[in-house]
Amino acid sequence: MSSDAADVVVAGGGPVGWACALAAQVSLGKRARVSVVERQSSQPSLIRAAMSARVYTVASGNLRWLTEQGVRFDLTRSAAVTELVVSGRDGQESLRISANDAGEAELAKVLEHEAMTDAIAKRAQALGVQFVSGAVSSLHDLVTHKLIELADRRVLQARVVIAADGVQSKLRSLSDIRATVRSYPQHGVVAHWRCKQPHGGAARQWFLPDGSILALLPLPDIDLAPAVSMVWSVSDVRADELCGLPEADLLDAVNAASHHTAGLICMASAAQHFPLTLVRVADPVAQRLVVVGDAAHAVHPLAGQGVNLGLVDARVLLDVWEHADKVGFDPGHALLLGRYRRERFGPTLAMQLATDGLFRLYNQMDHPLLMAAGDAGMRLLSRLPAFRRTLSTAAVQ
Numbered sequence: 056m057s058s059d060a061a062d063v064v065v066a067g068g069g070p071v072g073w074a075c076a077l078a079a080q081v082s083l084g085k086r087a088r089v090s091v092v093e094r095q096s097s098q099p100s101l102i103r104a105a106m107s108a109r110v111y112t113v114a115s116g117n118l119r120w121l122t123e124q125g126v127r128f129d130l131t132r133s134a135a136v137t138e139l140v141v142s143g144r145d146g147q148e149s150l151r152i153s154a155n156d157a158g159e160a161e162l163a164k165v166l167e168h169e170a171m172t173d174a175i176a177k178r179a180q181a182l183g184v185q186f187v188s189g190a191v192s193s194l195h196d197l198v199t200h201k202l203i204e205l206a207d208r209r210v211l212q213a214r215v216v217i218a219a220d221g222v223q224s225k226l227r228s229l230s231d232i233r234a235t236v237r238s239y240p241q242h243g244v245v246a247h248w249r250c251k252q253p254h255g256g257a258a259r260q261w262f263l264p265d266g267s268i269l270a271l272l273p274l275p276d277i278d279l280a281p282a283v284s285m286v287w288s289v290s291d292v293r294a295d296e297l298c299g300l301p302e303a304d305l306l307d308a309v310n311a312a313s314h315h316t317a318g319l320i321c322m323a324s325a326a327q328h329f330p331l332t333l334v335r336v337a338d339p340v341a342q343r344l345v346v347v348g349d350a351a352h353a354v355h356p357l358a359g360q361g362v363n364l365g366l367v368d369a370r371v372l373l374d375v376w377e378h379a380d381k382v383g384f385d386p387g388h389a390l391l392l393g394r395y396r397r398e399r400f401g402p403t404l405a406m407q408l409a410t411d412g413l414f415r416l417y418n419q420m421d422h423p424l425l426m427a428a429g430d431a432g433m434r435l436l437s438r439l440p441a442f443r444r445t446l447s448t449a450a451v452q
């Protein structure tokens with residue numbers, strides 16, 4: 056059994072894991088030893104011709120932060136979101152917020168999962184972060200370190216472990232972190248579509264009478280045609296049905312649900328579906344361990360906030376670790392992790408309650424009056440400039 060000592064070991068090489076590793080190397084400096092352990096054998100690497108099926112709306116504030124850390128994205132494969140338009144069960148617009156409301160040029164950019172992860176990983180590795188291929192299988196406590204055992208029996212040591220290993224986090228279950236993990240009664244059906252008319256930077260969302268939620272996000276042109284990416288959150292049974300439909304029937308279903316607003320003409324990727332899960336932890340911090348990203352707070356995709364919450368985790372870790380010198384250059388010191396807990400617990404819980412609350416409000420199939428009240432309330436509130444300003448400012452952070 057060999058053992059390698061590091062200051063920070065991040066378990067999970069998704070976008071949030073790499074962002075936390077980058078935050079560690081930037082804040083702790085060159086002398087810090089930072090590693091990312093990822094169970095998928097190779098590092099994320101693109102360059103593929105087709106757009107990835109998994110795309111994110113990354114808020115302007117997070118993009119700005121990543122850019123400030125030296126991350127460079129291939130913007131030819133991204134699209135700006137300048138407006139968010141939400142419609143209620145009757146198909147009428149109930150909320151419109153624009154980048155202008157927040158005094159910004161754009162609310163977010165739509166980026167591919169692999170491109171984003173790859174860009175963050177490249178920058179982190181250029182600064183000295185090590186990539187370790189392997190799956191974490193167990194954790195052990197020493198007084199000043201954690202021992203991390205991999206499935207192939209290699210052992211790593213770290214002063215702090217960052218658990219960024221996704222919704223089904225193994226590290227969360229190996230530690231003392233108490234978590235609520237609940238499956239939503241919905242799956243997200245994703246596909247890209249070519250359209251007749253340009254999207255104009257609008258991300259559109261419909262809360263539909265059957266309780267499903269359809270979102271069409273702007274994409275860069277595909278084969279010179281305007282394109283959008285769909286996330287349709289539907290019941291598990293309906294997800295199977297939709298993915299099994301011939302293209303023409305799926306096209307009709309999506310065009311009808313979106314009131315023909317986007318004018319979809321043909322598919323630009325096959326439809327696939329993913330389970331949707333809520334994860335909530337009682338406390339994201341344990342001894343020399345922090346859970347981040349989906350491992351700490353997976354949310355319904357209706358607000359497009361999943362990856363954004365995880366990127367804010369990384370931003371806060373960077374701020375916290377900038378004070379590591381004051382505690383003997385120990386990034387796992389309880390004082391630092393306590394500060395992380397104080398800064399992240401409240402805002403994360405607020406976002407989870409908001410997305411879960413919205414999901415519940417629009418999924419009251421037995422209470423149509425409540426759903427109608429939700430539409431009307433949203434329409435009323437959206438007339439208030441202060442409300443729109445608050446929402447748009449929250450969206451870009």
Ligand SMILES: Cc1cc2nc3c(=O)[nH]c(=O)nc-3n(C[C@H](O)[C@H](O)[C@H](O)COP(=O)(O)OP(=O)(O)OC[C@H]3O[C@@H](n4cnc5c(N)ncnc54)[C@H](O)[C@@H]3O)c2cc1C
Nearest residue numbers: 067069070071094112190191220221243348349359361362
């Ligand atoms: C349909 C759908 C649409 C979505 N749309 C959006 C959107 O528009 N905007 C948005 O912000 N978010 C969206 N999300 C959420 C987004 O996908 C997640 O929030 C994001 O992927 C979380 O990143 P992460 O790095 O925390 O976890 P992941 O991306 O899940 O990465 C976890 C990594 O850990 C690795 N791993 C797991 N176990 C181990 C182990 N034992 N040892 C080592 N490595 C391990 C995995 O291989 C993986 O690479 C969507 C999700 C779904 C399902």
